[in-house]
Structures are given as C-alpha cells and as structure tokens.
Amino acid sequence: MIQPDRPPENEYPHLRRPGSIQPHGLLLAIAEPNYIIQYISKNTQDFLGIDSDDLLGQSISALLDNSQQTLLQQTANKPTGASMVLPLSLQTPSGKQEFDAIAHRTSEAIVVELELKKTEIEENLPDFSAWVRDILANLQLSSTLREFFEVVAKEVRNIIQFDRVMVYQFDRQGAGEVVAEAKNKTLSTSYLGLHYPATDIPVASREMYLQSRLRWIPDLTAPSVELIAIDNTNTHALDLSFSLLRSVDSCCIEYHQNMGAKALLVIPLMKEGKLWGLISCHHQTAKYLSYSLRVVCELLGQFISLELANKIKQEELDYKLKLRSHHSQLLKTIATQKNLKTALLHPDPRFLKLVNATGMAIYLNEEIALLGNTPSREKIYTLIEWLDSQGNESLFQTDSLVRDYPSGEAIADMASGVFLLRISQIRRYYLLWFRPEVIQTVTWAGNPQASIQIDEDDRMILSPRSSFEQWQETMRFTAKPWLPSEIENAIEFRNALIGLVLDRADELARLNQELERSNRELASFAFAASHDLKEPLRGIHNYSTFLLEDYADVLDETGIERLEVLVRLTQRMESLIDILLNYSRLGQTELNLEAIDLKTLLEQVIHVFRASNPNSSIEIRLLEPLPSVCCDPVLINEVFGNLIANAFKYNDKPEAWVEIGCASPDEHGIQAPAMTVLYIRDNGIGIRERHRETIFRLFKRLHAKNKYGGGIGAGLAIVKKIVERHGGQIWCESTYGEETTFYFTLMRHQSSITEN
Numbered sequence: 010m011i012q013p014d015r016p017p018e019n020e021y022p023h024l025r026r027p028g029s030i031q032p033h034g035l036l037l038a039i040a041e042p043n044y045i046i047q048y049i050s051k052n053t054q055d056f057l058g059i060d061s062d063d064l065l066g067q068s069i070s071a072l073l074d075n076s077q078q079t080l081l082q083q084t085a086n087k088p089t090g091a092s093m094v095l096p097l098s099l100q101t102p103s104g105k106q107e108f109d110a111i112a113h114r115t116s117e118a119i120v121v122e123l124e125l126k127k128t129e130i131e132e133n134l135p136d137f138s139a140w141v142r143d144i145l146a147n148l149q150l151s152s153t154l155r156e157f158f159e160v161v162a163k164e165v166r167n168i169i170q171f172d173r174v175m176v177y178q179f180d181r182q183g184a185g186e187v188v189a190e191a192k193n194k195t196l197s198t199s200y201l202g203l204h205y206p207a208t209d210i211p212v213a214s215r216e217m218y219l220q221s222r223l224r225w226i227p228d229l230t231a232p233s234v235e236l237i238a239i240d241n242t243n244t245h246a247l248d249l250s251f252s253l254l255r256s257v258d259s260c261c262i263e264y265h266q267n268m269g270a271k272a273l274l275v276i277p278l279m280k281e282g283k284l285w286g287l288i289s290c291h292h293q294t295a296k297y298l299s300y301s302l303r304v305v306c307e308l309l310g311q312f313i314s315l316e317l318a319n320k321i322k323q324e325e326l327d328y329k330l331k332l333r334s335h336h337s338q339l340l341k342t343i344a345t346q347k348n349l350k351t352a353l354l355h356p357d358p359r360f361l362k363l364v365n366a367t368g369m370a371i372y373l374n375e376e377i378a379l380l381g382n383t384p385s386r387e388k389i390y391t392l393i394e395w396l397d398s399q400g401n402e403s404l405f406q407t408d409s410l411v412r413d414y415p416s417g418e419a420i421a422d423m424a425s426g427v428f429l430l431r432i433s434q435i436r437r438y439y440l441l442w443f444r445p446e447v448i449q450t451v452t453w454a455g456n457p458q459a460s461i462q463i464d465e466d467d468r469m470i471l472s473p474r475s476s477f478e479q480w481q482e483t484m485r486f487t488a489k490p491w492l493p494s495e496i497e498n499a500i501e502f503r504n505a506l507i508g509l510v511l512d513r514a515d516e517l518a519r520l521n522q523e524l525e526r527s528n529r530e531l532a533s534f535a536f537a538a539s540h541d542l543k544e545p546l547r548g549i550h551n552y553s554t555f556l557l558e559d560y561a562d563v564l565d566e567t568g569i570e571r572l573e574v575l576v577r578l579t580q581r582m583e584s585l586i587d588i589l590l591n592y593s594r595l596g597q598t599e600l601n602l603e604a605i606d607l608k609t610l611l612e613q614v615i616h617v618f619r620a621s622n623p624n625s626s627i628e629i630r631l632l633e634p635l636p637s638v639c640c641d642p643v644l645i646n647e648v649f650g651n652l653i654a655n656a657f658k659y660n661d662k663p664e665a666w667v668e669i670g671c672a673s674p675d676e677h678g679i680q681a682p683a684m685t686v687l688y689i690r691d692n693g694i695g696i697r698e699r700h701r702e703t704i705f706r707l708f709k710r711l712h713a714k715n716k717y718g719g720g721i722g723a724g725l726a727i728v729k730k731i732v733e734r735h736g737g738q739i740w741c742e743s744t745y746g747e748e749t750t751f752y753f754t755l756m757r758h759q760s761s762i763t764e765n
C-alpha cells in the first residue's frame with residue numbers, strides 16, 4: 010500500500026492486471042460468444058480435482074450445466090463491473106461442494122470467481138436483517154461526525170470481528186488521517202490521529218476503490234496463484250480491476266504487515282461520487298469471511314457513505330450557524346460602542362472565532378491591534394507591505410504563505426495560513442487572520458520508538474511512523490485551509506461592519522438635519538418674539554416718560570426715582586432685544602456674496618473706526634498681501650468692526666496696537682485649500698484659557714458692565730455667527746496679560762486661489 014519510492018502510476022499496470030489471484034478461490038475468464046475458457050487460475054486441482062490445463066480452452070459446459078450456463082449468460086448483458094452471484098454445486102474429489110460463483114463482465118471477457126461456501130461461518134452468524142437494522146439506527150443516532158465515525162468503527166468491528174477497524178479520511182490532496190478506531194484491547198498501539206501522505210495509497214488503488222465496493226484479503230501471507238491463458242496469451246492482459254480474488258501488490262502486503270496485519274478488509278467511503286475515505290480493517294491472523302457477510306459490509310459501506318454525506322452537510326450547517334452566531338454577537342458588541350475605530354483597536358477575542366483563527370491583526374492606517382498568537386508587529390508590517398504589492402483585491406487567503414512569500418518561513422509557526430480582508434479600499438483598514446502550520450497542532454503518539462528504517466536495498470522500510478514523518482514533511486509550512494463557510498462568514502462580517510459605519514453616517518446626517526431644522530425654528534422664534542416684544546416695551550417706555558414729564562409734580566421723590574429706573578431698564582431691554590433681533594436675523598437672511606478685496610474693505614473699516622473713536626491712539630497695522638475673499642461685505646465689515654473695537658477696548662497698554670493679516674492655513678491644521686485664515690492680534694489684556702470658548706456665547710462678558718468701556722457681551726457671538734454663515738470657523742489664542750489673537754477662516758475668491 011505505501012510506497013515512498015514507488016515509480017509513477019502508469020509504470021504499474023500490474024495493480025489492475027497482476028496475472029494472478031489470491032489462493033482462497035479460483036478464477037476463470039470466458040470469451041463470448043462461444044463461452045470458451047480463455048484464462049484460468051492454476052489452482053483448480055485444489056478445489057475441483059481437475060488440472061487447469063485440462064479446463065483451459067474448453068467450453069464452460071465442462072463445468073456448468075445448462076441452467077447454470079443460462080444464468081451466467083445474463084452477466085453478458087450487464088454493464089462492466091456489475092456482478093451477480095450464482096450458487097453452484099460442483100462435483101469435487103471430496104464429493105459435491107457448494108460454491109459461490111461471482112461473475113462480472115469486463116470489456117473483453119466474463120470473469121467468474123468461485124469461492125467455497127463456508128457454511129460453518131454462515132451458521133454462526135446472527136439474523137442479518139435485525140442486526141443491520143440495529144446498526145443503522147445506531148449510526149443515525151450519533152449527533153456529531155466524530156461520534157458517527159466512532160459508531161462506524163465499532164459496528165463494523167462487531168460484524169466482522171477483526172482486531173482493529175479504522176476510519177480514514179482523505180484531505181483535498183489525498184493525504185489520510187485516522188479519524189476513528191475500534192480495536193481489540195490487547196493491541197497496544199493506537200493509530201487514532203495518525204496521518205499519512207497521499208502517496209501511501211497509489212492512484213490506481215484509489216481508482217479501484219471507486220469501482221469496487223470492497224477489498225478483502227483474508228491472508229496477506231498466502232502465496233498468490235498464477236493464471237494461465239490459451240494460445241500463450243500474456244496473463245497480464247486480463248483486467249482484474251473488478252475481481253474479488255485479484256492478487257495483492259507486494260507493497261500493500263509489506264505495509265500492512267508492518268502494521269501487524271495478516272488479514273485485511275477495506276470498505277471505501279464515497280461522497281458525491283468521489284472517494285472520501287476508507288474503513289480499513291486489520292486482523293492479526295488470517296480471517297475468512299463468507300460472501301454474504303461481505304455483502305452486508307458492502308451494503309453497510311453504501312449506507313454509511315449516504316449517511317456520511319448527510320452528517321457532513323449537517324456538521325457544516327452547524328458550524329456555519331456557530332460562526333454566524335459569533336459574527337452576530339460580536340457585531341452587537343461593536344454596535345454598542347461609541348467609536349468604531351476604538352472598538353477595532355481594542356478587539357474582542359471573538360474576532361478569532363469568526364474564521365476559527367489562532368491569531369489576528371487589525372490594521373487601521375498604520376495603527377495595529379493584535380489578538381492571539383501572532384508574529385511581531387514589524388513582521389506584520391512587512392507582510393502587509395508585501396500583501397499590498399500583490400494588488401488591492403478585497404480578499405487574499407492562503408493556506409501556505411511561504412508558497413508566494415519566502416519570508417513567511419520565519420513566521421510559519423504562527424502564520425502559515427493567512428486570510429486578509431480589506432474593510433475599505435480607500436483607507437488601509439485591514440483584518441488579517443493567522444493560522445499555524447498544521448504540524449504544530451498535530452501530534453501522533455503512536456509507536457514513537459520506531460523511526461524510519463532503511464533496508465539493504467536502500468529502500469525505506471514502510472511503517473506508520475515513516476508515513477507520519479513523510480506526511481509531516483509534505484505539510485511543512487502548510488496550515489489548515491480556510492473553509493468556504495469561514496471565508497463567507499468573514500466577508501459577511503466585513504459587510505455588516507461597513508453597514509454599521511454607513512448607518513452611523515446616516516444617523517449623523519439625520520441628526521444634523523434635525524438640528525438644523527430646530528435651529529432654524531429657534532431662530533425664527535427668537536426673531537418673532539423679539540420683534541413682538543419691542544412694541545409693548547416701547548409702550549412701557551413711552552408711558553413712563555409721559556408720567557415723568559406730566560405727573561412729576563404729583564409724584565414724590567421716590568416715585569420719580571423709580572420711574573427713572575423703569576425708563577433706564579426699558580432702554581436697556583430694548584438694546585438687548587435689538588441685539589437678539591440682529592443676531593437671529595443673521596441666521597435668517599440670505600448672504601449677498603461678492604468677491605471682496607480685503608485690503609479695501611479693511612481700510613474702510615479702519616476709517617469708520619477712527620471717525621467714531623477720534624481720541625483713540627491705537628496703532629492699526631495692516632499686513633499685506635491680503636487676499637480677495639468671497640463674502641457678504643456688510644457682515645464681514647461688522648466682523649472686523651467688532652474685533653477691532655474689542656482690540657481697542659480690552660487694551661491697557663500705553664502703546665496699544667492691533668495687527669491684521671493673513672495666516673498660514675497649514676500651521677493651523679486647515680486642510681481646505683479654498684479657505685484663507687485671517688487674524689487680528691492685539692497687545693491687550695489677554696484672555697484666560699478657560700474663557701476662550703465661552704466668550705463666543707451670546708451675552709457673555711468677562712468684565713463688569715462699566716469696565717473697559719462696557720459691553721453687552723454680544724459682539725463675539727455675532728462675529729462667530731457671521732463667520733459660520735460664511736462656512737468658516739473662528740477661534741482665539743492668547744497669552745494672558747500680553748496679547749490676544751482672533752483667527753477666522755473665509756472662502757478665498759477663485760481667482761485669488763489660482764493666483765496663489
């Protein structure tokens with residue numbers, strides 16, 4: 010069976026056409042249409058007391074009567090390989106003997122194999138139908154695939170009473186693994202978990218397992234019996250692919266003998282028309298099984314194959330559901346977190362379970378978070394560089410990184426399997442899962458003392474240990490492959506994650522809209538309220554003034570004083586309402602945007618300022634060049650007017666100055682190239698850090714009403730509102746006691762953008 014130095018398959022036609030059979034039966038091949046015996050095994054004397062030479066070239070009628078011949082002729086109409094059984098009673102030197110004649114056709118002949126009926130074995134067998142029924146029920150009851158295999162091994166051993174029954178599973182490359190074992194307690198070595206390379210079972214043998222449903226070798230040590238053929242035809246011409254008695258390849262004998270077996274029964278397991286695995290049964294001594302018992306095993310094999318497909322499907326479905334449940338639980342956890350990026354950079358351990366990985370890296374534009382067993386950050390960065398150089402497909406996966414990336418050798422123990430998912434094509438946001446080399450995770454404890462041995466001809470001596478070591482060799486740098494269900498789960502998770510981001514963006518847009526609407530409503534409410542308040546207020550003011558003018562003589566001093574306070578309060582209230590009105594109007598009125606040369610505008614503002622503050626000695630510096638901006642000139646005039654007035658008011662220096670100019674957007678982290686940053690700096694009293702935000706609130710003053718020329722605390726609120734209506738932003742920097750700078754951004758006029 011195993012053959013590390015086996016030549017290529019096509020050089021071994023003898024596997025199918027060995028020209029010999031096992032000695033526990035006899036074989037003859039007859040040609041149509043005259044049913045002449047073309048080939049016959051040399052052991053007819055042992056069974057029938059007739060020399061093979063005497064039967065060769067004879068008609069089959071020499072052995073079979075008319076009714077038996079008619080039965081045999083039915084085989085002629087069957088497809089190649091399909092067999093039928095004829096119970097035969099033949100005269101032998103020891104009297105009449107009962108035989109099972111199993112006949113099948115090949116492309117060139119009808120092959121008939123005769124086996125003596127072992128009546129003593131048959132008699133000891135229990136009621137087949139009840140037996141099979143119980144076995145099938147047990148098999149169906151098993152809930153997991155592993156349990157199913159264990160029941161298979163146990164039940165098959167119960168039927169055939171072999172020392173050891175193993176279930177082999179093949180992987181995609183054809184390498185095998187013992188996934189279940191039932192054995193006689195006296196056998197010390199267990200083969201459970203043993204892996205062996207694909208080469209252990211040659212392709213031709215696999216093909217024959219596909220075609221035949223059972224392979225039985227009752228005695229591996231029994232010498233084979235040669236065939237003879239008429240006209241000196243080469244006996245290797247006869248195709249014995251479907252023969253039950255076909256002799257055994259010497260490698261197969263050697264392999265099984267090294268495993269301590271003398272008798273062998275192999276039941277192929279099929280899934281979707283392909284060889285999925287084998288049930289391999291070993292017995293330490295020769296073991297004969299009746300034909301009917303073998304038919305039961307054959308049927309059982311077919312049932313197990315059918316049930317196997319169901320169980321695998323069920324197991325796959327269960328696994329898929331399990332993955333799916335990790336996926337939804339994880340997503341639920343992430344969805345509750347405020348910041349997705351933080352959630353990803355502090356990954357939940359369930360990320361590993363999404364694809365059943367042992368390690369993971371979450372990479373978000375240079376930032377990286379690691380989970381489980383992973384290579385070092387540096388190694389991962391280099392790997393990501395390489396992955397990026399391979400293209401930017403959203404998915405990359407391999408079960409052997411080294412195949413394409415030689416430096417992967419150094420990280421094979423953690424990352425032989427790599428699965429990359431790109432979350433975003435624009436940003437470098439990646440999920441990267443790892444799996445270790447398979448051989449890191451598989452150990453087989455069997456027969457550890459016996460290592461590979463070499464015989465005198467320098468051939469490797471075949472043994473499970475050497476197979477295991479060879480298998481390990483073929484699996485170097487290879488991880489367990491990523492299953493379609495795992496890949497699918499990860500993709501769905503990625504999509505859900507993107508969905509979550511989009512949902513958040515939608516939610517944000519909705520909130521913004523809502524906010525904008527309520528802002529608008531509030532502004533129009535403030536506008537209407539302040540407008541409507543003005544009229545009764547004016548009434549109160551006017552009536553108080555009339556009272557003062559017309560009834561001063563009837564009022565005492567306190568009365569007059571109180572009326573005077575009332576008049577002052579109404580005046581103050583009116584100016585507050587005016588400001589409120591002005592402020593709310595700002596949010597309502599359309600902007601009259603124009604291209605404005607800031608230098609000209611500022612010269613006018615300064616001119617007006619000088620005219621209304623004739624005693625001010627403050628030095629006003631304009632730092633050129635100043636750009637053209639796109640703005641509503643009346644409103645921007647108000648902005649500069651307010652800021653210059655503040656610079657003048659809040660200044661206690663003997664040589665007060667104010668400087669107006671243009672700042673570098675980069676220095677202030679302003680990314681938008683269409684914006685310009687303007688500043689107004691003064692050497693005044695400065696603003697403490699804790700007030701630098703609050704000064705922009707309506708009616709917020711830092712000083713007593715009468716200090717620094719008084720103020721109502723609305724100027725900066727209005728300035729901010731105007732700047733924001735222009736799509737800009739405003740902020741303040743200051744060194745308390747020394748200077749203050751107000752910065753704000755405005756949209757450049759197009760031509761001035763291109764000029765610069």
Ligand code: ADP
Nearest residue numbers: 655656659704710711720721722723724725749
């Ligand atoms: P006000 O009408 O009181 O000047 P503002 O809204 O213009 O109201 O300013 C709010 C507060 O910010 C002022 O009361 C003042 O304390 C402070 N402030 C404004 N500009 C300056 C400045 N250039 N230097 C120092 N403090 C200032």
